[in-house]
Every structure is written in C-alpha cells, then in structure tokens.
Amino acid sequence: MQVETARIAPVQPDPDKLERARLRLAAELGPEAFRQNQTGLAEFRDPFEGPGATRHQPSFVVQPGSVSEVQAAVRIAAEAGVHIWTSSMGRNFGYGGSAPAVNGGVVLNLRRMNRVLDIDVPNACVRIEPGVTFQQLYDELQAQDAPLMMSVPDLGWGSMTGNALEHGYGYNVMGDHGSAVCGLEVVLADGQLVRTGQGAITGSPLWSCHRRGFGPSIDELFKQSNLGIVTQLGVWLMPRPEMFATGTIQCEGDEDIVPLLEMLRGLLLDGVLQGIPMIVSNPASHGGGDEGRGGFTADKLRQVLRPGRWNVRIGLYGHAAMVAARRKILEQRVGAIPGAVLELREYPGDATREMVEPRDLIAAGIPNMVLQDRLKGVFGDTLGHMDFSPVLPATGEAALRAEAAVRDKLQQYGLIGPFGLLLTGRSMVSASMVLFDASDAAHVGAAKQAVSELYDTAASWGCTAYRAHVSLVDQVAAKQDFNDHALASVYARLKDALDPAGLLSPGNHGIWPGGGMARN
C-alpha cells in the first residue's frame, strides 16, 4: 500500500479538508471509531490548558480498532491532506495529554486496541497493544495467576505503550520503561507494516525476548518521535520475587543530599539497590504559593510531601537471602550518614493490593491512583500540573542547584510544587511538578512561563528535558545544539525519509516535516 506523498503543510488544515477526512473515516471505520466524539473532545485536549486556550487544539478524534483500521486512517488522512496526532491512552497529563502540536490535528487514539496478546511467564515478558493500561495488564496477570511483577509509574491509568514510547519511568527493577521494550510493530506513514527486531523474521519465537535482529535496531526511532504508529510491542517484566522490602531513607540536613546521592548511586551501580530510587525534598522554603491563588500554598504542599528534608523511596527485590544481603549492606551505608534513618517494610512477592500499604503500592508494582487522590484531596479537582523534568548529573551538587533554581523560579511566579528526583543510575531525572489551578488561565500561564524559563536555566548547566509539555517541545529540542543542531538535521532527514508527506504528528518532540524547525 502506498499513499499519496503530497506534502501536508504543518499548519491548521482548512475545515473542508477536515470534514472530508471525517466523513471518509466514518464511512470506512464505522461508528465505533467515533463513539468518543459524542462525549466531546475534552478528554483529548490538554487537560490543564485552562480557559480560553487557542493552541494545541485537536479537530476530532478517531479510534481505530485494528492495524488495518490504522492503515486505513493513515491513507484517508493523507489523501484528505490533514495530519494525524497519535496518542495511546493520552494520560500523560503533565505533558499535554493527547493535544497536538498543530491546531486541527486529527487525534488518532489507540485505546480501542487493548489486547494483551501474550503473557510469557518463563521469559517474563508480555506482548501488548497500545491501549493496554498498567491497570489492565495487572488485572490480567492476577486473573491468570502469572508469577510476574510489573513496574508501574505514579498513576496506573495510563497506557504502558504510551509511557514506554515517551521514555517514561517506573520505580522497580524494570523501571526504565523505554529500555524494557522489546520488538515493535509499526505502521509507517505510507501504511506499510513493519515488525522490528526478531519480529522481522516470520514466525520468530523471539520477538519479545531478544532485542536486536540482524542489522541496526530501529526500535528507538519510534520513541519520542513521529516516524510511525506503534501498534504492538513486547515488554520485559521481572519474575515475581520471593519477597521485597520497601520504605524510605530520611535525612534532615540540606547538604545531606550530597553523601546520600553518592551512596545511592554507588549501590545502584554495584547492584545492591535495584530499580529507580525516588527522592523528594521538603525544604524550609517552598517557592511562592500564596492564598490568592486558590489555596495553592506551601502549607498545603507540605501535607502531601513525605517527611524529612530529603526522603528517598527504595525497593529491594529477590530471594530472601538476596534481600537480606542487600538490606545489610544498605543499613551499613545509611548508618555512615549522620542522622540518616532507614525504614523498611517487608512483603511476600505475591502480596496483593489488600496486603500492601497504599504508600508501598508503587514499589509492589501494583497500579494505583494514590498520588492523584492525595493531591486532589488537598488542592481540589481543578488541580493541574506541568512538569519540569531535566536530566541531571547524579550528584548532590546538581540536586541542590536544581532545587534552588526551581524554588527561586516558583517564588518569582507565586507558584508551588514538589521537587523530586528519579535516580536512574549514572544520571538522574528531575521530576518537579509545578502545581496550579487549571480553571485559572493566569495561573496556568504562570506555570508554563516558569517551566519554560527553568529549561533555559537548565540549558546553562548543559542539561535538557527528558520529556516536555507539547507547548515546550521546540524550545527544549533547540537545546540540542551541538554542531549547528546536527542531531535535529538527522531527525529531519529521517522524518522526510519515512514520512515525506509530513502526515504523522508534525512537531512532536520538535521534529517537523520538510527539514524545518518549529513553525507553529
């Protein structure tokens, strides 16, 4: 199948084109693909865009139910001259949900493609469609009593595929979700169906088991990009451990983060600690939230933070003897940091939701909504957040510098937000949420401005975002400036090679058709 390759301008398509596309999609894909439109587009906008937003507006949403319907949608959109913006569930709320970079994009949402295609217990991996949520896979594993443990992010309602393709993180052993992917099925812009890795061999028994095929692996090209539509992927899980221990390390001094991070990084690289320790700070001064803005105050923020100046959540997994050895080494090391307190709770590996304290569900790999419930309980249902999430060196100095920058910037704009760090090993990812009242346009605008300016600050450290809100992607991508933005020019060449019409998600992660930079 080959579709027309007339270039689709990366600007808002005219209403006639959109209507033509909508009618043809309805005729070919049927009413099921348009059921969501009846309840309105709200769910596919940026959930925190605020009143009166005019950018990143989708035109309509179409939900194909199969690979052949995805192929049909691609063909129809190309022929009609409108662009597609792909989302899996669209739950990445801090980054814009399903909102397209370019107004008028047709949201191709993959929620209906939600089959768990394979659960391979001996190899601890699964094969899923993009609509499968963390919660859904967990339920399926429980129903089959499959002795596997998942890694889950803070909220369990999102698509595993969407999260992995965005380089998302969870927290336990397989917490680098992008790296847990093994073997994709992808629909290209011209409708061609490609299987990557071992999946390129018809009848391969190893599609979800071995990462590379013969020749270069192209899996990474379809993460944080707009080069194809992923319709299936393999994910590596961990075998259910005999037991696990989770809890916190708490320190009270500002500077304790220096020895703390040095210890944690060393133990991660040594293989004593596993997964991705999550560090939250709780400083004396918390930015500039004031009562004038719907009660977004530092006092309220403190209600949702864990205790301690620095509070690290960790997990130890495995056979009881291994966990005991890990614990003993950890206790010795924590003991060497004056004032540091280690607290661990132990669970059997097959602990169910009912057996696990809510604060330990993440470490247990059990999907949940605890964080959102807590935040909304304090800040109300109109709570919105935008995330400042640069990649940083895994040092206390980098943590203190970033924390100070966030605090000062939030102070400047009268904002608040928790400052967090995900320790990924040789690096860490700041996970700072800037909180606001999404029903207040000025509050939304202030948050966006603050995060944008923080990325300029991060650039002065040689750092940029691991992931960014759709409205900031061009700014963030532009920080990759080595040799006159050589990497961006490679992205443009790849885009033009695989999607010469510029059909798929123009502007996603700052990648535009036609070799250009931002033009929205």
Next chain:
Amino acid sequence: MQVETARIAPVQPDPDKLERARLRLAAELGPEAFRQNQTGLAEFRDPFEGPGATRHQPSFVVQPGSVSEVQAAVRIAAEAGVHIWTSSMGRNFGYGGSAPAVNGGVVLNLRRMNRVLDIDVPNACVRIEPGVTFQQLYDELQAQDAPLMMSVPDLGWGSMTGNALEHGYGYNVMGDHGSAVCGLEVVLADGQLVRTGQGAITGSPLWSCHRRGFGPSIDELFKQSNLGIVTQLGVWLMPRPEMFATGTIQCEGDEDIVPLLEMLRGLLLDGVLQGIPMIVSNPASHGGGDEGRGGFTADKLRQVLRPGRWNVRIGLYGHAAMVAARRKILEQRVGAIPGAVLELREYPGDATREMVEPRDLIAAGIPNMVLQDRLKGVFGDTLGHMDFSPVLPATGEAALRAEAAVRDKLQQYGLIGPFGLLLTGRSMVSASMVLFDASDAAHVGAAKQAVSELYDTAASWGCTAYRAHVSLVDQVAAKQDFNDHALASVYARLKDALDPAGLLSPGNHGIWPGGGMARN
C-alpha cells in the same frame, strides 16, 4: 561541509578512480595514514579467506588520525567515486576481519584513533575512540588504579568500539557490549559530525551517563550498519566488585541441558546470576573431522573443550554478602539437577592477571588471548574458523536441536567445531565455531558452505544470525522476511536518507544503497 552526492555504484571501482583517491588521500592525510600499506594488505583481508580468494578484496587501506581526517577521507572518496569500508581494529576474524562486501573498497581503518578520552570512576564509564582495544583500556585502568571492572570477549586484542557496534558479547555483568554503549560521535557520509544522546547538548556533563536525549535515540542506527562512521563512544563498565566467584557447572547427560537452561534462565532473570553464562557441549560425536584434513579431528577438538557433556562458565560479582547469597541459591538449584557439579573459585575484585588462573581471566574482565593460544597450540598456526551464531530460544530443546543440526552438517562436510551457547537471558546466542585449515582452499570452502546451509536450517526455526561473516550477510539479512521484507525497505530508506551517494560500506549487513538487495 557537503560532499557530492552522485551515486557511487556498489561494484568494484575502476583502477583510475582508486588511484586518484589514493593520491589525494596521501596528499591530504600524509604518510602516517598509509604506513600500514607498506606491510601489505594481508592484515585487512579476510584472515581466513584461503588461497586464491577473489571476493571481498580491499584495494588499499587508509588510517586517519583524527575526526577531521575522517571527514577529509569521506569527502575525497565521494569525489573520486570510490566506496569506503570502515573497520575499527578489524579483529573480528570469524566474521571476515576488515574485508569489504564489495571488491575494491577502500578500507578506512581507525586503529590510529586510539585515545582513551575519559575515565569516569564515580559513574563507572569511559569515553574512547574506535582504535582503543580491550587490552589498551585495561592497561590504562590499571595504570590509573581506577576501581572499575571491564567485560571482555574471548580475545582481548580487538576494538571495544568495533565489538560493541557489531552487537558483540562479553561475559560479565556488562557483557551485552552493544547495550553498554552510551552516546556516540559519528561522521555521516556527507562529512557532518553528529553527537548523539546527551552529547547533542553542547557542554553536556551526561554524554556517557544517560542514554537518551530529547527525541528518538539514533545510537542503534550505527550498529551493524553502514549509516555513518563512529569516531567516539561512551561505554558503561561496572564498579570493581569487592569480590567475585567464577567456575563451572558440569552435567553428564544429553538431556541435562533442559533443566540446566531452565535453572540458568530463571536465576538470570531473578538477578541471582549475572552476566552471560557460556555453555560448551562435549558430545560423544563431534561432527566429521578426519585425518585427511590437516589433523582437524574430533580427538583434537576434545583437547580444547572443557570437561562434561555440558559445561557452563558462570560468574558471581559484588559485595561478599551478595556473592555469598548468590552462591547459596545457586548451590541449592544445582543440587536439584541429578549429577550436576558446581565448582567455584573466589577472587578479590582487584585480582591482577598474575593472581587469576588463565581459565578465569574472562570472568575477571582481564583481556587475554588464552582461547587462541589453546586452539593454535592444538591445530597449528593456519587454524581458521567461521562462526555459526544464530539467536535461539533459551531452552534445552532449542539447544539440542541446534547442536544436532551443527553436528550433522559438520559430519556431512567432514568438519569439526565446538558448539557453544551464550545465555543472554530471555534468549541465547549460539557461538559455534567451525574450524578449518585456512591454507586449504577446499577446507575453507567446505566450512563456508556448511555455515551457509546451517543458516537455512535456522531459518526453519524462525531464527537468524546475531552476526555473520561478510560473505553471508545477504543470505542472513534475507531471513528477515516479514511483510515482504518490510524491515529491509526501511533500512534502504534510512541508507538513502543518510548516505544518498552510497559511499559508506555498501552491503554491510545486507544494506545496499539505492534501496536494492544484494548485487555483488
């Protein structure tokens, strides 16, 4: 810098073009870049091609000393209309060394670019140029007393870069060398210099520490491919462990491989075992070697094999308490396989070459030439080998099936070779060497024919090579046949996007310019 993009036909260039290229390269790069030519081309041919070989013949070798010389070489070759075949050290002897797919290719060999650019102890990583060998980095780490442990392949004389870019394997914790790469510098076919990952940010502190940047990672595109010339890369090592234990598990029954692999796979996925266990078989019948062929007999083969029907080499690393826990679990599991014998030797993590038994050097991460010395000691200096190395399911059934296929095929051609397996976790890679007398053209031809036929057999299992001899790459690549070879068509699109002239290593891993398949 932009070079001409006139298409260079992927056939042997005419002598005038080659001479023009050679003269211009000599003029611009100077005599140092041509020193190796004075000792002849032998070292840059397929070392085991045998007498009278006519294919995969390089024209001459040029050795740039810097990135700018690589860029100059690319420009000159493009202008002269000759293609370049890149090699790092060229020590991948079982796969063809530096021999190009197309006769007359100019070998661009990177041995002179051999700087260790950075050793980052806290983050357990290094940044190196492509000419750095395993041995050289080891010596450098020793000289600086850097507490890091390497993963090394069987022979320590090769380029770390070349090995990693070929998806090569070592055996200890960071044994998946392709996955240990973090951040490349690449010269593209038009001379453009690109830094990938965090290196795309000027002044990034994280180039060797964090794998991905913002947007898709392109690092994998430059492995097993011909899309650019890698001039620098980051490599993750492990912190030097407090201690390690290494040794073997030995079983005597043919069918013992079934519970053995099940146990090993489970312990690897559980995190009890680390690295890449190496399994060697020693069956009653060893293929068909006979005295008529330079003494390549099964009796001689037995002299170099480890004892036992199945013999697994393993390693346990870390803090003493962790190693003890690993060992205890392993002992219990091995005890559950009747007749299986575990033997382990313990070393301090900083054990030097002098302290480690030769058979344990690999597990110690100390580069060595033990395997070659042993093989040549038995089979003589004209020993050659060609490797059959498919990716297989990590099961005993797959092992027995592959072993039988290799034995039968070698029997048919009067050949011998050890049958080995690298257990990579959810999959395994067969590492079977077919041995021959490289001074005997008929013996060479028989080996090549046998390996080629074995890949046809592997395809019937849905499996193909993880890596292949240059003369077999088209055959192997063609096994990736899903949806009318859709993956190959993506490769062709990427090749034409990044190297429209078809300048770089045409035919490498079956990727040809112009969107075609094999045409040599």
